[in-house]
Structure formats: C-alpha cells, structure tokens
Amino acid sequence: MAEDLKSKVMTTDAGRPVGDNQNSLTVGPRGPVVFEDYLLFEKMAHFNRERIPERVVHAKGSGAYGTFTVTSTEINKYTTAKLFEKTGKQTPTFIRFSTVGGEKGSADSERDPRGFALKFYTEEGNWDMVGNNTPVFFIRDPLKFSDFIHTQKRDPETNLKSPTMMWDFWSLSPESLHQVTILFSDRGTPDGYRHMDGFSSHTFSLINAKGELFYCKWHFKTRQGIKNFTREEADQMKSVDMDHSQSDLFGAIEKGDFPKWKVSVQIMPEAEAETYHINPFDLTKVWPHGDYPLIEVGELELNRNPVNYFAEVEQAAFEPRNVVPGMGFSPDKMLQGRLISYPDAHRYRLGVNYDTLPVNAPKCPYHTYHTDGTMRFESKSGPNYEPNSFGGPTQDKKFNERPTTLPNPTVARWDHREHDGDYFTQPGNLFRLMAPDAQERLCGNIAASLGKVEKRIQDLQISHFYKCDPKYGEGIAKAIGRDIKEIVKAEELVAAK
Template sequence: MSETRRFMTTAAGTVVADNQNSMTAGPRGPVLMQDHHLMEKMAHFNRERIPERVVHAKGAGAYGTFKVTGDISKYTRAKLFSRIGNSCELFARFSTVAGELGSADTARDPRGFAVKFYTEEGNWDMVGNNTPIFFIRDPLKFSDFIHSQKRDPRTGMRDNTMQWDFWSLSPESLHQVTWLFGDRGIPATLRNMDGFSSHTYSLWNDEGERYWVKWHFKTVQGIKNLTAEDAARIAGEDLDHHRRDLFTAIENGDFPQWRVMIQVMPEHEAETYPLNPFDLTKVWPHADYPLIEVGLMELNRNPENYFAEVEQSAFEPGNAPAGMGPSPDKMLQARLLSYPDAHRYRIGVNYAALDVNKPRCPVHHYHRDGQTRFDGNFGRSPNYQPNSFDGPVDDPAMREPPLRISGDAARYDHRVGNDDYTQAGNLYRLMSAEERGRLVANLAGALTPVPRFIQVRQINHFYRADPEYGTRVASALGIDIQTLVGRAA
C-alpha cells in the first residue's frame, strides 16, 4: 500500500470527514436530510446503471390476494386490518440482489421479497428480503457494499476478494454472512422461502398509540433449499429455474401461499430494550416478541406481459395507508428516498401511474407533466394548493402521532457499543452438525481464492462469534487457529 494518503472528497471536491456513519439525531437516528454526503452518494448510486435495476435486477412476479385472518385492529387504524375477513389484491416480485438480468437464478444471494398491497386506502408496499437481517446498518455504506458484490472495475468480473475485503472490514455483516452461506442461502424455489420486512416498521391506532413491528411471511409450502452442488448444476441447465418454477406452478393452479405474521413492540419499550430495535443487522428474539398471526397471502395469477408488469413494477417503503409507517431505522430512512428516486430515474417521473403500480382507489394530487405523461394530465384542474376551485385538500385526521426524538446532530460511529457477534454465533449454534458442515464448506469454497490476510481477518470474526465456527473455517483453509488466537491475545 502507498505511503501517501489521499482524502476522499465529494463530487465538488470537499473533503469527506466521515464515510462510515450517517448524520443522525442521536445514536439511534433518524437520519437527517442535511446529510449532503449521504444524499449525494445515494443519488449517484441510483443513476449508475441504465436501464435495468442497480440491485434486484432479475426477478419474477405474480398477482394474488391477501386475506386478514388475525385481529390486529388494536395496533393500527388501517382499514385493511379493521376486521377479520377483509381482503385486497396484491402484486409480488421476488429477485436476486447482485446479479444482472441474465444471471442464474440459483446464485448464492439474498432474495428480494417485495409485495404491493392494493388497499382501499392506497397502496401499501412491503419491501423486504428472504432474510430477517442485512449486511449493514448504516445507509452511507450501502453503495460501497453493493459495489463490492458487483464487478471488478478493472476485469469486469465478479471477484471474491472484493466481497470478503468489504465483509471482513465490516463486522456488522457477520450475521447475514452466516445466514447467506448456510443452507438457506440458496432457496430451492421462490415458493419455498420465507420473507421478512427485515426493517422495523410502525403501526399506530386511533388513540395515537404507536407500536414497532417486524413483518414475517412464512411459506406454507415449507422451507426447501439447494446445496451448492445442485445449484451449480441447475445453473448450467436452466438460468431461469426460479422464474420458470413460479410461473409454471401458478399456470397449473398450484397457488403458493404465505402466512403473514408480525412481532410487536410497544413504542416505550424500545427505549430500554437491550438491543437497538432499529438495527437492521439484528433480529428480535421470539421469546421476547412472539409471532402474531395477521393473514394469508396467495399468488394466483401470472402477468400477461413481463416488461409491463414485472420489469416496470416499482415498490417503495414509504407507501403505506394511515395507521402504518416507518421507524427510525437508519437504513429504512434512507430507502424512503432512494427507492422512489431510483424509479423516477429508471422508469420516469410518472412511474406510479403505470397499471401495475397505480392504486385501486381514487387518486387526487397535484403532480403534473413530466416525461411519459400518458393520461389526461388532470385536464383543466388547478396544479397548485391551496386553490379556490375545489381542488383536493389535506386531511388532518390522517396525521401520524408525533415521534419523540432527541440527540445532537453528528456522525455517530455505528459500531461503538454494538455487539456484532452474539447473534451470528447464536445462528451457528442453532444449526445441526450437518448444517454446520455445509456452512463451513461453502465459506471455505468462497474464501479459497481470497488473499490470506483477508482470510485471517474474516476468520477472527467467525472465532469471536463462536470458537468452533472460526476453528473449523480456519482448518478448512489450512490455517492454524492457535496462531491467530495467540496473535489476537
């Protein structure tokens, strides 16, 4: 490495003081809009590729229905959940994260799990993954993470060294890495995987009481996974294995279903709970917050045109009817901006009016003009508010209860005071002996072409999560764990 240090700058040449931590109101957030560096990174990242999605480029989608089977009306005023038996139409899209449009469906990669519920009060978009956690907790690192998973700027090829260099320097990724390289890292089909909001969201009721929630979608078909060997074989036979399986199942009347559940934490408990409930790298133990039944999701209709309905589908976590909302989760706060910003760039400013995205309820707003305006553009009605010509007005009754925040605006080190090892170790210890063996083999295979100093750095993380975990990976790579332990001591 060169002895001369070059300091990172913004595009305007201003030196960046901290590229690891977003500016938040207090250590737990929320993120501040005045964080110019964060906004610049995210806006530039959204515009790096055209026309396919930067992430989640390859996917499969289908229409279906959601029916409420459990009473959660005490937590939310949303009409959808006002009584058992309510239902709505939905559109779901599943996707890989890192691969391009032509990539293999069976790659070891998290799967996007996005659902658009067309409720009578407007669209509710649940934008999640098939994992309950993620690799990072601060959005300032998101574009860096994705770059490390994409292609080497010199060779144009995927590079294990890039991936493990980032992960080994980001210990908060260990929980997700352990999940990804375990058995659930490659689902057998899209029908045989769970979905999670991953983020913490909120519900609020007519009394103004707020609850923090995590959403879970439990596959009725049961969890089924592929070994690394089977995944490689299938990739050589059918790049579209998952897409084909979902389409064929629905076409044959074999409609996949998921039981929808939530974990609920009263707002006041978040202040004293031992874990930061808004940390995307952590799960809430079910012993503390058990699953509560909400409803049943079924996919039962294939799209008629892939481009119009799947490729142009656009999900954004800010879409939620009254009674539902976001949380101070830093990653979620940034996604509230990033997702619609990416859609405006990729599809056009009027993306929300496309058939697959438009609500199934009346729409009244003052958005006008823009590229691909394909309707009447609201005719002669006024395009400003307030006005004297019966234009739509805001409704104070829909106001969300105030969120109390405190703290000095600064870039807080998100790793200070955070335990990045216990939950990863717990996940390892939950695995059977056979599952641990496959995890170690998968990790060793991915780490083999990586430089030794990065291997050593990553093994130290495994060891801190569980000594057996680190020892077995080290042994598989031909590294003497006692030497590493002695060096660390």
C-alpha cells in the same frame, strides 16, 4: 500506486474533505437520519444513476398477482389500517421476487439474498412491503450501501466478480457477520421462490385508534415448506435451468398450485424501544421471538401470472415510503435511506410518472397536483396548484402523521460500533442452532469463497467467526487448510498494536 491511494483524503464530488464515511448524520445514536446529510444523499443519488437500464440491485426477478386474506383481527389493537379490519377481508396484491447482486441474465440459483417485495392495493392507497428472504442485512447505515453493493458487483478493472472485494469489505465490517452466516448457510441458495420465507427486515410502526405507536417487523412464512439447494446442487442447476425460480413459480401458478404464506407480525411498544437491550432499529439484528412472539395476521396467496413481463414485472416499482393510515416508519437508518433512495431510483429508471403505470397505480381513487413530465398520459383539467378556489383536492388534517418524540436531539455522525459493537452474539446463536451437518456445509460454503482471497483478509474474517463461536472459526480454518491457533494469535498481536 498503493502508496498514492493511501495518501489521498476522500472528498465529496465538489472536493470537500470527508471526515466520516462510516456513519450517517442522525439525531442521537438511535435517532433518524437528518435531511442535511449531504454526503449520504450525494452517494445515494450518484449510486442510483450508475447503471442503465436494469435495476442497480434486484435486476433479475419474477412477479405474480395474488390475494391477502385476514385470518385474525388481533392486529387491530395496534393499527387503524382498514385492510385488517375484519376476518376474511381480502386485498389484491402484486409480488416481485428477485436475486440481489446478479444482472438480468444471471442464474436464479446463485448464492445471494432474495428480494421479497409486495404491493397491497388497499382502499386507503398502496402499501408496499419491500423486504428480503432474510430478517437482517449486511450493514446498518445507508451511507455504506453503495460501498457494499460495489463489492457484490463486478471489479471495475477485470469486470469479474471478486471474492477479494467481498471478503475485504466484510472483514472490515463485522456488523455483516449475521447476514453472512445466513447467506453461506443452506438458506443462501433457496430452491425457487415458493420455498422461502419473507421478512420486512426493517422496523416499521403501527398506530392505533388511541394514537399509541408500536414498532413492528413483518414475517411471511412459506406454507410450502423451506427447501434449499446445497452448493453443489445450486451450481448444477445453473447448467440445467438458469431461470429455475422463474419457471417454477410461473408453472406452479399456471397449473393451479397456488403458493401461500402465513403473514405474522412482531410488536414492540414504543416505550420499550428506548431501553431494550438490543437496538430495535439495527438492521443487522433480529428481535428474539421469546421477547416479541409472532402474532398471526393473515395469509398471502399467489394465484395469477402476469400477461406481459415487461409491463407488469420489469416496470413494477416498490418503495417502503408507501404506507397507509395506521402505519408509519421508525428511526431505522437503513429504512430512512431507502425512503429517499427508492423513489429516486424509479424516477431515473422509469421516469417521473412511474407511479401512474397500471401495475404501480393505486386501485382506490387518488388525487394529486403532479402534472407534466416524461410519459404523462392523463388528460387533467383544473389548477395545478394548492390552495385554489376552484374546488381542487384539499388537505385533511385528520391524516397528519403522528408526532414523534426523539430521546436524544443531538445531531452528529454517531459511531454505531462505539455505541453498540456486539456483532457476534446473534450470528453465534444462529450457528449453534444449526445441526452439525448444516454447520459443516456452512463452513464449507464459506471456505469455497474465502479460500480464494489473500491470507491477511482470511485471518481477519476468520477471527470474526471465531468470536461468534470457536467451532465456527475452527471449522472454516480447517476447511481452508489453515491453523486456527496461528490465526487467532496473529490477530491478537495486530489488535494489541
């Protein structure tokens, strides 16, 4: 069976042989994904339809309504977005927290990243900030997203979660090291949603009144303080309250203990993105705060629970393509993939008119020519085409997107490991920032999972950790009962072949 698998060439659904399943088709090594990438869209479209009716990822979650209040207007140097125009201005919001890999019935305390998705109901339309509680992710190319998520779900043969699938993929994808280090640290098991930070993770952009573009990353710092479970406490909570994060959030808001987050942004001028020593559009890396410090913008407060979970939380649909004038996107490949994947997933899961549901609809006036489709409930008269001579809504060129200049117009499947293969410095820096007891827990958490897989996968993965920091690799090897010298020597021999 194994020999048969090795002899087969991967193809598309139509049988076309695939020459590169590791890199999306982009405009230069740092440019955006192009629409003709048939393989990416085939994989993402198929992936979005694999499971019904729950979300493919982020299936279990909690939601709440709140208010965003501007506390500083410094951001107005970088954007014309009206929600930031004056101190004290408030915008209603809705948030959905979630675990990522688990099903709807899974435990809230599982070791997993947490979704941190916000919908701002602004006067210029909805702004959806669809992020996580981590500033980075496991991969940097959307072509690998479905492959990665498959390793976090259940083995198709046993229907069990598989450490082998996870570590096999991670060991062959060293770009995952930064996020793996966060996942298996104390922050991989947050004590409820109120005690964790949120991040846009992706690089977005802001445009000011002069037409100048600035790249940005959003940060939401909890006012409640970071609070995490140890691995043992997280496991114990599964038997005490499977819905701990849900009950904690709902209960706090119910009794008037409204959770808050400080909202800040990092800003990078457009010209600096071309020469900065770190690819600013690489989702596996952070922007050092010493180079791009946090700029305070406002405060988020959650102050109202939903009345009906299904209508307001289960049917909530967030999508990173929802930005307002004065905001834009970036060549972040993972973001580019999500711009298409998210609305496609919503149309499949909720129906083509998902964005007219009360929790998803804008609070400002909006006018489109979209008609018909499943669950269309509005009674609309007039033409359903544009242009028309009957006074229907028309375009306004002042809202055209700002033109984007790309430094390298060559379209190809650029190998990101060839152009930028340093996946060891930042996770190594993160490891060295941890206190000795936190380092010990991190190594123990990894060993508890990695120790269940076969030695060849252990060897490759531990050699990656060793490159981040020798103490990192040594600590995991010791916790598994392995000799780090033998592992490093064996991997050096493999690399030399």
